[in-house]
Amino acid sequence: xxCIDFEKFVTDIIDGYRCTARELESVxxxxxxxxxxxxxxVTQSCSSRTFNFCAIVNAKSGRCSENCRWCxxxxxxxxxxxxxxxxGKQAIIENALKAxxxxxxxxxxxxxxxxxxxxxxxxxxxxxxxLREVTSMEICISAxxxxxxxxxxxxxxxxxxxxxxxETAPSFFxxxxxxxxxxxxxxxxxxxxxxxxxxxxxxxxxxxERLKERIELALTLRDLGVPSIPINVLEPIVGTPLGTQPYLxxxxxxxxIALFRFANPEAYLxxxxxxxxxxxxxTRMALRAGINSAIAGDMLTTKGTGIDDDKRLVKAAGYxxxxxxxxxxxxxxxxxxxxxxxxxxTVRKVIATxxxxxxxDDGTQLIDGTSAWWCAAFGxxxxxxxxxxxxxxxxxxxxxxxxxxHDPAIELGRKLLKMVPAGLQxxxxxxxxxxxxEAAMKMAIQxxxxxxxxxxxxxxxxxxxxxxxxxxxxxxxxxxxxxHSLFGSALTARYFIESPxxxxxxxxxxxxxxxxxxxxxxxxxxxxxxxxxxxxxxSAMRFYHPRFLKEAKTLCERHGVLFIAxxxxxxxxxxxxxxxxxxxxxxxxxxxxxxxxxxxxxxLSCVLTTNKIADSISAAAPHAFMHGPxxxxxxxxxxxxNAALQLYREHDWLGEAKRIEHGLKExxxxxxxxxxxRDVRVLGAIGVVELDQPVESRxxxxxxxxxxxxxxxxxxxxxxxPPLVTTNQELKTLTMAVCRVLQKQIxxxxxxxCNGND
Ligand SMILES: *Cc1c(COP(=O)(O)O)cnc(C)c1O
Numbered sequence: 001x002x003c004i005d006f007e008k009f010v011t012d013i014i015d016g017y018r019c020t021a022r023e024l025e026s027v028x029x030x031x032x033x034x035x036x037x038x039x040x041x042v043t044q045s046c047s048s049r050t051f052n053f054c055a056i057v058n059a060k061s062g063r064c065s066e067n068c069r070w071c072x073x074x075x076x077x078x079x080x081x082x083x084x085x086x087x088g089k090q091a092i093i094e095n096a097l098k099a100x101x102x103x104x105x106x107x108x109x110x111x112x113x114x115x116x117x118x119x120x121x122x123x124x125x126x127x128x129x130x131l132r133e134v135t136s137m138e139i140c141i142s143a144x145x146x147x148x149x150x151x152x153x154x155x156x157x158x159x160x161x162x163x164x165x166x167e168t169a170p171s172f173f174x175x176x177x178x179x180x181x182x183x184x185x186x187x188x189x190x191x192x193x194x195x196x197x198x199x200x201x202x203x204x205x206x207x208x209e210r211l212k213e214r215i216e217l218a219l220t221l222r223d224l225g226v227p228s229i230p231i232n233v234l235e236p237i238v239g240t241p242l243g244t245q246p247y248l249x250x251x252x253x254x255x256x257i258a259l260f261r262f263a264n265p266e267a268y269l270x271x272x273x274x275x276x277x278x279x280x281x282x283t284r285m286a287l288r289a290g291i292n293s294a295i296a297g298d299m300l301t302t303k304g305t306g307i308d309d310d311k312r313l314v315k316a317a318g319y320x321x322x323x324x325x326x327x328x329x330x331x332x333x334x335x336x337x338x339x340x341x342x343x344x345x346t347v348r349k350v351i352a353t354x355x356x357x358x359x360x361d362d363g364t365q366l367i368d369g370t371s372a373w374w375c376a377a378f379g380x381x382x383x384x385x386x387x388x389x390x391x392x393x394x395x396x397x398x399x400x401x402x403x404x405x406h407d408p409a410i411e412l413g414r415k416l417l418k419m420v421p422a423g424l425q426x427x428x429x430x431x432x433x434x435x436x437x438e439a440a441m442k443m444a445i446q447x448x449x450x451x452x453x454x455x456x457x458x459x460x461x462x463x464x465x466x467x468x469x470x471x472x473x474x475x476x477x478x479x480x481x482x483x484h485s486l487f488g489s490a491l492t493a494r495y496f497i498e499s500p501x502x503x504x505x506x507x508x509x510x511x512x513x514x515x516x517x518x519x520x521x522x523x524x525x526x527x528x529x530x531x532x533x534x535x536x537x538x539s540a541m542r543f544y545h546p547r548f549l550k551e552a553k554t555l556c557e558r559h560g561v562l563f564i565a566x567x568x569x570x571x572x573x574x575x576x577x578x579x580x581x582x583x584x585x586x587x588x589x590x591x592x593x594x595x596x597x598x599x600x601x602x603x604l605s606c607v608l609t610t611n612k613i614a615d616s617i618s619a620a621a622p623h624a625f626m627h628g629p630x631x632x633x634x635x636x637x638x639x640x641x642n643a644a645l646q647l648y649r650e651h652d653w654l655g656e657a658k659r660i661e662h663g664l665k666e667x668x669x670x671x672x673x674x675x676x677x678r679d680v681r682v683l684g685a686i687g688v689v690e691l692d693q694p695v696e697s698r699x700x701x702x703x704x705x706x707x708x709x710x711x712x713x714x715x716x717x718x719x720x721x722p723p724l725v726t727t728n729q730e731l732k733t734l735t736m737a738v739c740r741v742l743q744k745q746i747x748x749x750x751x752x753x754c755n756g757n758d
Contacts, residue, residue, distance in 0.1 A: 006030060010038040013265055014045040016744045018222070018751065024215045024259050032251055036289045039258035043290040045706065046265035049362075050327070051319035053296040053307060054106035054140065054270070055099030059127075060086045060120070064112045066179040068167070069241040070207055070234055073112045078239035086111065086120055089130045100137055102307050104296055105322045105331070107131070108140035108163055114180060115144030125157035132158040136332030138343075140200060145180065145188045151195035160343045162192035163200040165230065169216035172209045176242070189224060198343055201226045202270065205256050206234035206248035214256050218263035229267050230295060231257060233274030250282040254289055261290030266699075268293040280313070287317035325349060325361055346698060348705070353380035356726050358710055366710040369720045369734045374537075374569055376600030378647050379725040385599045388643035392636050401429070401632040408638030415645040416608070419578055421587040426614040428607040428625065429633040433568040433594035434468030436605035437530075439627045440590045441472050444528035444562045447613045450620035453560065456527040460495035460519060460561075465531060466538035467566050476530050478539040481715075495519055495526065499536060504543035504683055513551045520559040528562035528590070533580040534683075537569040541688040541717045543681060546583035553586045562613070568594035568605065572644075573653040573724060576661060576684035589613055599644035604637035656724040660685040663728055664720060667735020676746035678716075687720040689738060695745050703744065707737035718742060 009027060013019060027035065062083030064073045072079030096107045109124060116124060121143070128139055141154055142163035151162060166185055167173065173182040189199050201224070203217050221229055233253055236245045260269055271286065271294040278286065294314075296307045311321060322328050331344055339345050349361040356379055358366045371377055378385075396406060413427050428443075430436045441459065448456035459476055466482070467473040474483055475491045484491060497515040502508050520526065533549055536542050549565075556563045565588035570580035574596070577583055581591070590613065594605035617625050631637075664687030671689055672680045679690040694715040704711045711720065711734070720734055 006034065006038060009262075010041055013042050013262055016747065019262055021212070021215050021219055024218070024262060025212065027262065028211055028215075028255060028259055032255060032285075035255060035258045036285055039261040039289040042261050042265050043292060047261075047290065048268060048292050049319055050292075050322050051314045052106060052268070052293045052322040053104040053310070054108055054293065055096070055102075055104040055296050056108040056110050056142075057087070057092055057095040057099075058082075058112075059092060059109045059124075060084065060111035060113065060116075062112055065114050066177065068177040068179075070176065070204060070237070070245075072237045072240060074240070077241065079237045079243070080239060086123055086127075089127050092127055093131055093134055096131055096135055096137060099296070100135055102296070103311065103321060103323050104137070104307070105328050106138045106140055106161070107135075108142055108161075108295075110142040110163070111144065113144055115146055116150075118150070121146065121150045121153060125153050128154065128157040128159055138331075145184050146191065147188075148191040148195050151192045151197055155196050155342070158342065159197065161198040161200050161228070162189070163230075164189055164192070165203050165232075166201055166217060166220060167203045168207060168209055169213035170220060171216060172207075172213045176207050186224065189226075196343075198228070199224070199226055200228035200230065200270070202228075202230035202232070202272070204232040204234050204273070205253065206245065206274070207242055208245060211256075215259060215263070218260045221267075222264050226264070227267050228270055228293065229260060229264060230270040230272040231260060231291075232272040233277070235274045235277075247277065250278060250285075253278065254282060254285045257286050257291060258289040266702075270294055283313055284317060287313060287319070292319060320362070346701065355379040355381075356723050356730055364705065364708070366705060366708060367722075367726070367730050367733055369709050369711040369722050369738075371596075371721050371723045372600050373595070374574070374721050375595040375598070377572055377574070377596035377653075377724050378599045378644065379723045380600065382599055382643075382647065384647055385601045385640050385643045388639045389601060389636055392639035396635045398631070398634055398636065400630075402628060406633075406635050406638075408635045408642060409633040411642050412638045412645070415642065415649075416593075416606070419645070419648075420591065420608055421579065421581055423587040423610050424591060424608040425611045426609050428609075428627070429638070430605045430607060430627075431629045431631050431634070431637075432468075432603050433592070433605050434470040434473045435629060436568065436592040436594055436607050437467045437473040437476075437566060438470050440564050440566075440592050440607045441476075441528070441530070442627055443590055443607065443609060443613065443617065443625060444564060446617045446620075446625060447562065448527045448560075450616040451560075453524075453527075455525050456561075458492075458494060458523075458525045458527060460497060460516070460526050460529050462499040462531050462536075463496050464499045464536050464540035464542065465566075466536070466540075467530065467532070468568075481539040495523070499540070499542075500544035500548040502545040502548070503681075504534065504545060506545060508545045508547040512545075512548055513555065516552060516555055520555055520561060526559075526561050528564050529556050530564040530566060533565045533567065533570060533586075533588075534583050535570050535575050535580055535686060538714065541686075541690070541714070541719050543575075543683045543686075546580075549581060549584035549586045553584075553588070556589075562589040564588060564590040564592070566592045568592050572596040572648060573657050574684055574686060574721065576654060576657045578654070597644065598637055598640040599647065601640040601644070602634070602637035604634065604641055653724050657684040659728070660722065660724065660726060660731060663731035664735065667732060668720075668738065671739055671742065674743065674746070676749075677742070685721060685724055687735070687738075689718045689742060691716040691718065691742065691746070693749060695742075696749070699748070700741060700745055703741045704737060707733075707741060709734050709737040711738060711741075 067076040072081040139159045140161040141159045170182045236243050269290045271291045351361045352359040461476040464478045500512045553563050565581050571593045591608045598604050664682045668687050671677050681688050695713045
């Protein structure tokens with residue numbers, strides 16, 4: 001392969017190209033320096049720059065029934081090794097704590113034998129439970145050819161990763177072991193995946209295999225989607241059949257690592273056994289070629305290296321250590337939104353924000369395509385908002401709102417009433433969107449009770465909605481996309497009607513009203529209809545015809561049912577109107593606001609309603625609306641909201657929304673024709689790409705970050721809701737990144753068999 005070709009080869013790989021065995025064979029002939037430089041570029045662009053150490057403990061040793069020809073633990077040979085049954089809890093815990101103290105973030109229990117016996121699997125699960133009581137390190141298990149149900153048992157106990165090396169190329173395996181097959185191993189790895197575990201699988205080089213076979217191994221691992229690949233170099237052990245195998249040269253070892261990197265651009269390549277023989281110079285080259293993780297500690301039957309030496313070399317190679325910037329603490333102890341704590345999602349540390357930019361602790365700047373969950377409408381850390389909060393902080397950061405009032409609350413109320421649909425007269429401040437929805441629902445019920453309709457205690461909503469995560473808010477979220485199946489009968493059953501079929505600018509279809517009409521006619525237990533006007537956010541990211549609102553409001557009025565508009569996502573210009581209800585000139589009976597209310601600075605929400613409703617509630621016993629959060633009308637939050645509304649008034653933000661709408665259409669509509677894309681839709685400063693399949697969230701987040709943007713799809717919905725201050729150039733960067741990354745995602749999903757790392 002010529003120089004130019006190699007350049008293209010590297011660029012293509014960075015771009016997602018899956019190389020062939022042939023290409024790797026030809027690349028392998030290049031001078032070592034050139035090969036390593038190419039692999040280094042792939043590592044830098046595609047794989048983790050944070051290095052992690054996994055400590056292993058040999059939890060059960062020797063007397064193995066298998067005849068792996070390299071292994072001292074095989075009972076077929078005379079290799080020297082310790083022989084002991086499964087270690088006790090205490091010994092293993094001590095080992096783990098020591099590993100943790102030395103900077104390891106993973107801990108792996110390794111046991112000898114074809115597989116653990118059922119009793120030992122249960123014992124292991126107990127050990128892992130005991131481990132998890134004292135440490136939150138990630139736990140791996142390497143216990144042979146277990147079945148799915150055995151893996152499930154271990155997963156429930158807290159294991160997150162299964163380790164099982166393929167060891168060598170499928171075509172070579174029978175030459176080094178014939179007591180089990182490589183198919184047995186693949187079957188077990190697939191079972192681990194199905195049980196929800198991540199997989200870690202690599203091999204040993206230097207067992208007499210040829211380059212061709214190393215390449216075959218690298219590509220087999222790729223096709224399995226293995227995210228963590230240990231690379232061992234054979235340490236010939238006296239007494240085993242491979243005991244007289246010659247050592248691999250340093251050149252061959254480094255070359256192999258580079259080839260593994262080209263074959264597995266994103267994976268962790270993990271230095272494992274046999275590396276201690278490498279000179280420091282060769283270790284440096286191996287790190288450069290793509291080693292970005294290592295196994296530390298007791299290296300089974302051969303000696304591992306000292307972790308402090310490792311750390312020094314790793315840092316010199318430009319990696320960060322996983323436990324260095326407290327991300328390991330986050331990983332082990334902090335729960336993130338909608339996230340597991342086993343195999344917790346990757347999070348990045350943010351150190352600053354400004355305008356449209358989010359700055360990470362490594363200096364990376366991302367253009368925020370989400371407005372931080374749709375709240376930073378005027379950009380992050382707007383100086384006027386910052387200033388307002390600072391000033392407020394000096395005089396009155398907080399006081400209870402019962403029995404007291406203050407200027408920030410009064411001022412904010414004044415501003416809100418000037419903006420919201422006429423007729424809304426009363427304002428109830430709350431502390432988050434979900435709480436506002438709870439309060440709105442309680443208001444509706446207290447109202448119905450007050451007007452002699454105490455039987456009206458239920459709600460109707462349209463499917464595909466989202467209203468928050470608290471109890472009642474959750475009950476009116478979409479019954480399928482929402483969390484209903486999980487909480488089952490603990491949630492009150494609501495009435496769900498189909499969400500309007502007609503699109504925002506399509507033809508309105510009267511039939512869309514029929515279901516609501518007949519429901520309201522036949523049921524007298526409904527207190528209110530609650531919906532997100534025009535734009536259904538978190539559950540569906542879809543727009544519907546405004547006329548639906550008008551007709552629904554009329555039906556509600558006719559049947560004494562209240563109309564609640566949840567404008568938490570749509571308020572303040574997002575859809576191209578101040579409030580989405582205004583697309584239909586509807587004044588809701590109750591309206592909720594949140595998210596952009598403080599310009600994304602503080603948590604604050606409010607519920608607005610009419611005098612009719614407030615008066616009715618107040619006139620009836622107990623002559624009060626029964627809700628009152630501790631931090632109600634927090635002055636700091638009100639001051640931020642005041643400044644945000646002031647900003648909102650001073651500038652033509654609807655014009656900006658229009659401009660962004662144009663940019664989103666221009667940038668995203670080209671995806672419409674692309675296979676794998678179901679729909680692309682845009683309204684105001686909201687652009688949505690709906691895919692046929694859910695995206696791999698972990699993979700796609702990484703790809704977006706590499707493009708310099710912050711975009712976070714929900715399932716199969718990839719959306720942009722950038723701050724309204726986003727420039728046209730930034731918008732272009734965002735839409736180009738979405739097009740590029742989604743196309744790559746679709747290609748990748750079409751070409752993978754087993755999704756190992758999501
Ligand atoms: C985000 C959202 C909520 C919930 O707000 P939180 O502040 O997250 O509690 C409620 N309704 C809608 C429409 C939302 O988009």
